[in-house]
Amino acid sequence: MTAILLQAGTVLAHEGDRVKVLRDHDILIVGNKIEAISQGLTLREGSNGRVIDCRGKIISPGFIDTHHHLWQSQMRGRFGNMTFMEYMVAGNIQSFNYTPEDIFWGQLAGCQESIFSGVTTVVDHAHMTYSPDHATEAIRASASSGLRTFFCYTPIRRIRKWTSDEPVDYDEELLPEWWFSTLESLAKAGPFGNGRVKLGLGFDAFNLSKEVVQDVWAKCRGLGIKLFTTHYVANSMKNSISLLKEYALLDSTTLFSHINGLAPTDAETLLRHGAYFSSTPETELQMGLGEPVAFNPDLKCNASIGIDCHASNSADILSQLRLGMQHARGAENAAVVARGEYPRVSIKLEEVFNLGTIQGARAVCMEGDIGSIEVGKFADIVVFDASSPNMVCAAQEDPLAAVLLHANVGDIEMVIVDGVVRKEGGRLVDVGVLDGIDGAEGEGLSLRDVSRRLLESRERIIERAAGQGAGRAMEFLYETFG
Numbered sequence: 001m002t003a004i005l006l007q008a009g010t011v012l013a014h015e016g017d018r019v020k021v022l023r024d025h026d027i028l029i030v031g032n033k034i035e036a037i038s039q040g041l042t043l044r045e046g047s048n049g050r051v052i053d054c055r056g057k058i059i060s061p062g063f064i065d066t067h068h069h070l071w072q073s074q075m076r077g078r079f080g081n082m083t084f085m086e087y088m089v090a091g092n093i094q095s096f097n098y099t100p101e102d103i104f105w106g107q108l109a110g111c112q113e114s115i116f117s118g119v120t121t122v123v124d125h126a127h128m129t130y131s132p133d134h135a136t137e138a139i140r141a142s143a144s145s146g147l148r149t150f151f152c153y154t155p156i157r158r159i160r161k162w163t164s165d166e167p168v169d170y171d172e173e174l175l176p177e178w179w180f181s182t183l184e185s186l187a188k189a190g191p192f193g194n195g196r197v198k199l200g201l202g203f204d205a206f207n208l209s210k211e212v213v214q215d216v217w218a219k220c221r222g223l224g225i226k227l228f229t230t231h232y233v234a235n236s237m238k239n240s241i242s243l244l245k246e247y248a249l250l251d252s253t254t255l256f257s258h259i260n261g262l263a264p265t266d267a268e269t270l271l272r273h274g275a276y277f278s279s280t281p282e283t284e285l286q287m288g289l290g291e292p293v294a295f296n297p298d299l300k301c302n303a304s305i306g307i308d309c310h311a312s313n314s315a316d317i318l319s320q321l322r323l324g325m326q327h328a329r330g331a332e333n334a335a336v337v338a339r340g341e342y343p344r345v346s347i348k349l350e351e352v353f354n355l356g357t358i359q360g361a362r363a364v365c366m367e368g369d370i371g372s373i374e375v376g377k378f379a380d381i382v383v384f385d386a387s388s389p390n391m392v393c394a395a396q397e398d399p400l401a402a403v404l405l406h407a408n409v410g411d412i413e414m415v416i417v418d419g420v421v422r423k424e425g426g427r428l429v430d431v432g433v434l435d436g437i438d439g440a441e442g443e444g445l446s447l448r449d450v451s452r453r454l455l456e457s458r459e460r461i462i463e464r465a466a467g468q469g470a471g472r473a474m475e476f477l478y479e480t481f482g
């Protein structure tokens with residue numbers, strides 16, 4: 001087995017919800033697991049492991065992103081001045097213009113951005129399932145990238161024809177036979193990428209009947225699926241919290257995204273059933289979904305953090321944590337000052353760090369495996385260069401402040417996922433593309449190779465979209481999403 005010894009770093013370890021700073025500590029990784037955390041560790045004699053000098057570095061658990069659409073890379077830069085419905089037309093339903101090959105390159109680039117940003121686990125709400133090949137190409141890309149993901153296979157409205165002149169023509173059938181048979185064969189073949197890529201269910205089709213929804217859940221559970229994710233935005237979508245409760249399907253395997261504008265009764269239902277949610281501050285603030293609720297004192301015990309659309313903003317969790325925290329601190333103090341009281345800081349760095357790490361692990365029911373640096377857990381680890389111009393002194397004063405307030409993605413020197421180094425010296429390691437979802441690793445592709453293929457794919461997608469009227473798409477969205 002391969003071994004890696006991270007030597008003499010400042011380790012951000014956990015004891016429950018407390019973050020413990022261990023200075024001048026070593027971490028021994030054997031295979032894909034953390035075997036020891038201590039001082040003065042050495043590699044076993046005769047082992048062919050590597051020793052990595054971590055003096056002056058901060059070693060953090062890999063970050064966990066609990067809501068993301070990983071396929072959308074070709075559309076980066078498109079949504080800067082758009083709100084939700086405009087994004088739906090120019091982004092979400094553009095999956096119609098993606099072939100399976102386009103999905104592969106979009107997905108691979110999305111996974112690479114996550115790894116580059118220090119994210120080691122992503123819940124991928126995969127709403128681009130136009131065909132079995134779309135799903136398998138996405139999984140092949142995820143497995144090739146080295147990222148740990150839940151591929152949350154999602155039934156979607158599939159457009160057949162979209163022009164400016166006629167109403168959008170779409171397939172009325174949300175759950176065709178191939179959708180189930182593909183799910184079944186994927187569940188039998190998975191997990192993929194040495195166990196890193198697991199199946200989940202993504203689901204927003206709450207206009208289907210209670211019996212049909214219950215049947216989908218039962219089939220998924222029968223296939224061993226253990227994570228069910230759905231969007232929830234009050235007053236914009238069907239109330240998935242109350243519906244899942246009514247259908248007796250709500251439990252700790254349910255992960256809601258956003259939950260902006262949540263009614264108190266729904267909040268109480270979510271907490272009582274042990275469900276988690278993913279707050280994605282940047283897309284929520286930009287797209288007009290409402291106030292992010294990750295830091296709501298009544299809800300934060302079941303909160304986690306996500307990216308949502310890396311085509312709309314960057315995929316680094318540090319930015320989301322910082323933005324969400326400071327927005328919430330600002331909102332709290334606006335009310336405090338309005339009452340004539342003195343401002344305060346009640347949201348502390350430790351709980352913010354936990355949102356991006358151990359809380360994310362709880363949200364995906366993997367607390368025993370990921371989310372903290374502990375012996376026996378998977379080696380999903382991020383190493384920051386704490387001597388950078390922006391981190392030095394902060395790292396010595398308070399490593400949590402250094403990571404949450406001073407670091408940027410450029411400081412992330414190394415990323416290890418499942419015991420494998422995927423970023424080193426600040427650069428992504430070449431990707432060994434698998435020749436099938438559970439195939440062998442082929443030739444290595446550099447970041448430059450992937451970018452070239454991604455840009456070619458982007459051109460094709462833009463060409464296919466020519467002549468597709470936005471007004472017709474809006475009609476289609478109002479009709480199908482209500």
Ligand SMILES: [Zn+2]
Binds near residue numbers: 067125231
């Ligand atoms: Zn989303």
